Amino acid sequence: MPPPFIQSKPPTSLSLLLNPPLSLSSLKQTHAHLLRYSPHDPTTSWLPHLLSSSAQLPHPTYTFSLYAHLLSFSLCPPRSHPLSVYPFLLPPLLKSASLLFLPILGASLHALALRLGLFAKPNIQNSILNLYSNLLFLGCARQVFDEMHQRTPPDWNSMISAYARVQDLKNAQKLFDSMPERTAVSWTAMLSAYAKCGQLSLARDRFFDKMPNRTVVSWNAMLSGYAQKGFVNEAIELFRDMVMRREVPPNETTLATVVSACSKHGDPELAEWIIGFVDQCGVKPNCFVKTAMVDMYCKCGSLEKARELFDAMTHKNSFSWNAMISGYSRNGNLCSARELFDKMPNRTVVSWNSMIAGYAQNGLWSLAIELFKEMVERARVGPDEVTMRNNWYQ
Numbered sequence: 302m303p304p305p306f307i308q309s310k311p312p313t314s315l316s317l318l319l320n321p322p323l324s325l326s327s328l329k330q331t332h333a334h335l336l337r338y339s340p341h342d343p344t345t346s347w348l349p350h351l352l353s354s355s356a357q358l359p360h361p362t363y364t365f366s367l368y369a370h371l372l373s374f375s376l377c378p379p380r381s382h383p384l385s386v387y388p389f390l391l392p393p394l395l396k397s398a399s400l401l402f403l404p405i406l407g408a409s410l411h412a413l414a415l416r417l418g419l420f421a422k423p424n425i426q427n428s429i430l431n432l433y434s435n436l437l438f439l440g441c442a443r444q445v446f447d448e449m450h451q452r453t454p455p456d457w458n459s460m461i462s463a464y465a466r467v468q469d470l471k472n473a474q475k476l477f478d479s480m481p482e483r484t485a486v487s488w489t490a491m492l493s494a495y496a497k498c499g500q501l502s503l504a505r506d507r508f509f510d511k512m513p514n515r516t517v518v519s520w521n522a523m524l525s526g527y528a529q530k531g532f533v534n535e536a537i538e539l540f541r542d543m544v545m546r547r548e549v550p551p552n553e554t555t556l557a558t559v560v561s562a563c564s565k566h567g568d569p570e571l572a573e574w575i576i577g578f579v580d581q582c583g584v585k586p587n588c589f590v591k592t593a594m595v596d597m598y599c600k601c602g603s604l605e606k607a608r609e610l611f612d613a614m615t616h617k618n619s620f621s622w623n624a625m626i627s628g629y630s631r632n633g634n635l636c637s638a639r640e641l642f643d644k645m646p647n648r649t650v651v652s653w654n655s656m657i658a659g660y661a662q663n664g665l666w667s668l669a670i671e672l673f674k675e676m677v678e679r680a681r682v683g684p685d686e687v688t689m690r691n692n693w694y695q
Contacts, residue, residue: 325363328351331351361397361400361401362397362401364394364396368390368394388419388425391410391413391419391428394410395429395432396431398410399436404436410429411429411432414429426448427453430445430449430460434459434460434462434463437463437466439464442459442460443460446460454482454483455486457487461473461476461480461487462490464494466494470494470495473494477491485514485515485516488508488511488519489518491504491508492507492508495507496522496525496526496530499530504526509522517552520549524539524540524555527539528558533565533566534566536559537566537571540555543555551584553584553586556586556590557590560579560590560594560597564593569601569603572598572603575597576594579594588616588618588621591610591614591621592618592620592624594610595607595610595611595621595624595625595628596624598628599629599631599632600631604629611624619651622641622645622652623655625641627655630655630659631659633663635659638655639656642655642656657669
């Protein structure tokens with residue numbers, strides 16, 4: 302049974318704003334509506350819903366600004382009832398402190414939970430554990446974990462994932478072996494840790510192949526492990542296996558990983574097979590997948606298909622432009638590369654590097670030097686190590 306302040310039903314017009322899909326603009330509209338009500342209006346008693354909703358968005362600063370605003374206008378529930386309020390206020394605040402990497406603020410919230418006698422509540426413990434795990438304060442995280450009387454699978458997964466992120470395979474393995482109930486998240490965290498450490502055989506044999514229920518995240522983790530360590534053939538074979546088994550459908554992350562791996566292979570026939578599958582699988586490629594496809598076509602020498610796909614993209618980011626410019630430069634089509642470079646709305650140092658490298662690699666030293674000067678003097682883009690090592694000294 303939720304506490305009294307949660308039971309109050311907000312006005313219909315405001316409750317609609319809190320329904321998914323969430324957006325920062327809708328929450329700000331809700332906030333504005335709330336400020337029009339009297340501080341004594343009973344509808345203000347459901348404000349913790351708004352704070353919790355704000356924590357679901359990638360705007361953690363808004364959570365704290367909202368909380369501070371509510372306090373300044375005395376819109377929070379009465380301070381005489383902290384035990385009924387803070388179990389719902391602390392989790393979103395702790396999450397936001399984690400996303401903003403504010404360990405001192407997070408520790409202050411931890412201290413507040415202890416002072417109010419709320420640390421024993423499972424949702425508070427889990428939020429504090431996630432805070433320290435995400436900040437990689439493993440000593441603090443482990444202390445919180447060890448003090449838990451009843452650990453849920455998410456608690457175990459949070460601690461294992463923290464060890465996995467710092468590649469502490471020994472402690473991660475100990476926790477995994479002692480888990481009373483393993484979930485797909487637990488198995489995936491372990492295989493990711495072993496894969497990142499380069500132990501791909503163990504990741505595959507000990508975890509991926511033995512998982513009782515593989516998810517698309519599990520497949521992506523194994524695919525990414527192969528692709529990032531340069532085992533392109535293994536990544537492609539695993540993807541073929543995924544398609545044939547039909548355990549789970551691939552998603553955009555799967556496609557981006559496989560297409561990137563395929564681009565390193567440089568096989569036009571394999572590229573066409575991948576593109577054909579993308580067209581048939583029912584997953585609508587996002588900007589990152591299409592950019593990977595552009596890069597794959599370029600590395601396979603199919604510049605016309607790459608440009609056709611590039612021109613058809615409704616949304617292009619800097620990676621999309623750089624992929625096409627680099628593709629032209631690598632294949633010696635400097636005129637098309639420069640044409641695209643001049644049209645690029647916001648050039649990054651990677652864009653300048655690609656163009657300068659194209660001139661230098663084709664013996665056009667004067668153009669390379671001229672463009673380098675323009676980069677530094679006019680565009681005021683600072684050269685990086687790649688500029689100096691790969692481009693200038695050629």
